Amino acid sequence: MTATLEGPPPPPPAPEPAPGRADDPAPDAPASPGTGLVAEAALLLVTLVATASFARLFVDGAAVVPLLVAATTAHVVAAATRRRGFGPAATVATLVAGFALQASVTLYPHVSVLGLPTGTTLGDASRDLERAWQLYGEVTAPAPSSRGFLLASTFALWATAGLADWAAFRVRATAEAVVPALALLTFTSILAESTEGVVLAAAMVAAVLAFAVAQRVTRGAGAWVGRQGGGGSPALVRVGLATAVLCAVLAAVVGPRLPGSGGEALVDLTAGEGPTSRMTVSPLVDIRSRLVQQSDEVAFTVESERPAYWRLTSLDRFDGEVWSSSGRFSEADGRLPSEPPAATTVPVEQTYAIEALDTIWAPAALTPVELEQADAELRWNGDLATLIVPASRESIDGVSYTVTSEVPELAPGDLQAPRPAELDDALVDATRLPDDVPAVVAAQARQVVSLVDPRPYDQALALQDWFRSTFTYDLQGTEAGHDESAVEAFLRARRGYCEQFAGTFAAMARSLGIPARVAVGFTPGEVGADGATYTVRGRNAHAWPEVHIPGAGWVPFEPTPGRGQPGAEAYTGVAPAQDSADPTVTPTTTTAPPATTEPAPTTPRQDAQDLQVGSSPEPTPPTDGGGPPSPLVVAGAVALVALLLVALDVAAVAVVRSRRRRRGREATTVPGRVRAAWAEAVDALARAGMGPRPAETAREYAARAATGLGDDGAALTGLAGLATTATWAPEGSHRDPRLAAEASALAARVEARARAGMDRAQRVRALVDPRPLLSPRRGRAPGSS
Known part of the structure; x- marks a missing residue:
């Protein structure tokens, strides 16, 4: 198809624009000076909106302030590396160094040297992330703003800023630049429900469109539709910003009013009919605030023929700092399946009227065996001896119910069974301790029990008496130093509140091979004139350990000075006692019950359900049956997949654009x-x-x-x-x-x-x-x- 023409060939026409993706840079007139800075600011705004959505995840909304600072700093560093001409490796290294420096200054100033991270900083950060991962599987938003959560959020924001800047200004892709921020917004939206969701969505729409306008102006495109016509950058800005405002208004005003917008979700990740996942904060998270505030607010009233510790739940997992639990719950109606008590018990009927407990757990004396006359659905876990409300309810407040418990009446002779040769799987889990538990825990436990019989009861009693005789009850507790854990600090200071007594007792018991856990609930409260109605207030919040003894099941002990469980004096030697007007209680001497060598018959433990508690290194949230994946897992998977896809897409687009530039040169x-x-x-x-x-x-x-x-x-x-x-x-x-x-x-x-x-x-x-x-x-x- 060769053609021959007379004379010199005419100059070749300009090459046709190569068709490509919708966000390819247009070969039009150059942008006005300063538009690049405007585009950078618009992209920062997109990330800041996503960052603001983190406020919904924390109890203290102010925790988002350092995250906003982190997002801004990350964008500035990313822009600086680009403007200085850094390559990929140098850019990544600079961003990582910037993240490390900022985290050291804002989160770990107490273990940094001149703001620089040290080995201690890295160790603390590692432990904080481990604890954050544990809480991630157990809490629902809003959650405590722990350093681990803030550290992970800060890292996510630095990664988002770096990836967005690379996509927007190196690869010159608009869509890929905003996807990381959209992934963060989606992540927080899955985890949190709040009225701010509509506002944040509208703000994100406006920010994304503003960035699109700035990006298009930066490229020097002359029109929104096609390549013909004029108008230039001013027209682009006017039309683009008008469109952004209109879309934001539609998102905020019209969207929530569309038919079906207030209906049930097509895929409900948090509640609904049938078995669902339930995530909640451990009751120990807020027990200290209840204790420190000594609240006089009435939590509930209970009618009972005898006083008891009104137990909420038991916590059977320990990560070295925090006690938690997980389990499956089934419908509670009538008889409650559980391990039959092996020792002497008496039935105690209790009628509860919950006023302001603000938790999902339903109190009951140990061990509930029958539920009747409940005016709301409750669910049951026999291994933890715990009643809770279903996932469709936020708390137990306003519920009334009657429950019968088999309350133990134990004497020392009922608890003299020797240490069993082998424990079943569930009890083995109840003896586990993490590898990083300080060695002083086991060493101190061995010293305390060195002179007593190796039977579980004698060793547990020795631990209880040691705490009560050498420690001081103090609501202020003690803070851990830079190089010690909370348990170490408590053992060193020998003062603290009930949570620290119960948790440390259980950890020391486990170090001796004795199955132990932490129970959380309330002391009896104030008895009325009728002698049968107890008014339980916030200041009655309490925690105590439970030890599994062969032939008797789970047995409560009381290591906290100034506290004593009704009905337990025969085997603990501790008279009934509860909160004192004086927040500091000095050590007391416990009168140990007479010992006996008469063994009690042992009964093998029969687990109601196989929960595999503690067998997995990853925390499993309590669930109401099988159910779909938890929203935490879904949210994490969505965010991770989105970021990976964006990273791959940005890299691929960079390759494609490089290839097209080469074609243009050829x-x-x-x-x-x-x-x-x-x-x-x-x-x-x-x-x-x-x-x-x-x-x-x-x-x-x-x-x-x-x-x-x-x-x-x-x-x-x-x-x-x-x-x-x-x-x-x-x-x-x-x-x-x-x-x-x-x-x-x-x-x-x-x-x-x-x-x-x-x-x-x-x-x-x-x-x-x-x-x-x-x-x-x-x-x-x-x-x-």
């Missing part, structure tokens, strides 16, 4: 422009699912793909012929610009037909998935085999 001759037209046509077909095979020549590929193009199949085969000739013909034999124009026209027909044949799913995939364009085939000369 398209300075007629053969080069022909080959570029062929490459763009092949890219269009690849996006439509008709890419070439590795071993095909251009003609072979065109013959195969033409069958799917209908009447335009001839355009593809003709273009393949031009490309093959332009590639393999002798140098300089094809200089007629009409060949390039013909190739461009044929390529345009092929691309139009390929786009017309794409369904909606293929169009969406073509916008966000550049993988069809990444075949090594794209980088070789057209027509090569």
Whole structure:
């Protein structure tokens, strides 16, 4: 198809713009000065909106302030590295160093040197992240703003800022630049429910559109639709910002009022009919605030023929700092299946009227065996001896119910069973301690029990008496030093509140091989004039340990000075006592009950359900049955997948853009422009699912793909012929610009037909998935085999 013309050839026309993704940079007039800075500020605004959504996850909304600072700093550092011309490796290294420095200054100033992280900083950060992961599986938003949560959030924001800046200003992609922030907003929206959700969504819509306007102005595009017409940057800004405002208003005002917007979710991640996952904060998280405030607010009243510790639940997992629990709950109605008590018990009927308990747990004396006359549904776990409200209720407040418990009446002779030769799996789990528990815990426990009989009861009693005789009850507790844990600090200071007594007692018992856990609930409260109605207030909140003794089951002990459980004096030697007006109680001497060598018959433990408690290194949230994945898992998976996809997409787009720039540089001759037209046509077909095979020549590929193009199949085969000739013909034999124009026209027909044949799913995939364009085939000369 060589043409011969008279005279010198006319100058080659400007190459046709290469068709590509919707957000490709436009080759129009350059942007006005300063628009790049505006685009950077707009991208920062997108990240700040996503950061503001973290306020919904924390009890203290002010925790979001250091996160806003982190997001801003990260964007500034990312922009600085780009402007200084840093490459990928140097950019990543700078961002990591910036994150480490900021985390050290804002979160760990007490273990840093001149703001720089040290080995101690890294150790503390590692422990904080481990504790945060434990809480992540056990709490629901809003959660305490622990250092571990803040550290993980800060890292996520630095990663988001770095990835967004790279996508927006190095790869020049608009969509990929905002996806990381959108992933964070989605993550927080799944975990938290609040009225701010609509406001945040509207703000994000406005911020994203503002960034799109700034990005388009930065590229110097002249119009929103097509490439014709004028108006320039001012018109772009006016139309774009008007569109952003309109969309934000529609999102905030119209969206929540659309039909079905207030209906039930298509996929309910938090509640609903049938078995569902339940995440909640451990009752120990707020017990200290109840104790320190000594609240006189009435939590509940209970009618009972005898006083008891009104127990909420037991905590059987210990991570070195925090006690927690997990389990499966079934419907509670009538008889409650549980381990039959082996020792002497008496039935005690209790009628509760819950006023302001503000928790999901339903109090009951140990051990509930029958539920009746409940005016709301309750659920039951026999292994933990715990009643809770279903996932459809936020708390037990306002519920009344009657429950019968088998309260133990134990004497020392009932507890003299020797240490069993082997424990069942559930009890083995109740002896586990994490590897990083300080050695002083086991050493001190061995010293305390060194002079007593090795039977579990005698050792537990020795631990109780040691705490009561050498420690001081103090609501202020004690703070851990820079190089010690909370348990170490408590053992060193020998003063603290009930949570510390109960938790440390249980850890020391476990170090001796004795199954132990922590119970949380309330002391009896104030008895009324009738002698049977007890008013329980916030200041009655309490925690105590329970030890599993063969033949008797789970037995409460009382290591906290100034406290004593009713009905337990016979085997603990501790008279009934509860909160004192004086918040500091000095050590007391406990009168130990007489010992006896008469053994009690042992009864093997029969677990109601196999919970595999403590067998997994990852925390399992309490659940009401099988149910779908927890929203925490879903949210984490969504955020992780989104960030990975964005990272892959940004990398792929960078490769595609680099390839197109190379084509533009090569398209300075007629053969080069022909080959570029062929490459763009092949890219269009690849996006439509008709890419070439590795071993095909251009003609072979065109013959195969033409069958799917209908009447335009001839355009593809003709273009393949031009490309093959332009590639393999002798140098300089094809200089007629009409060949390039013909190739461009044929390529345009092929691309139009390929786009017309794409369904909606293929169009969406073509916008966000550049993988069809990444075949090594794209980088070789057209027509090569």
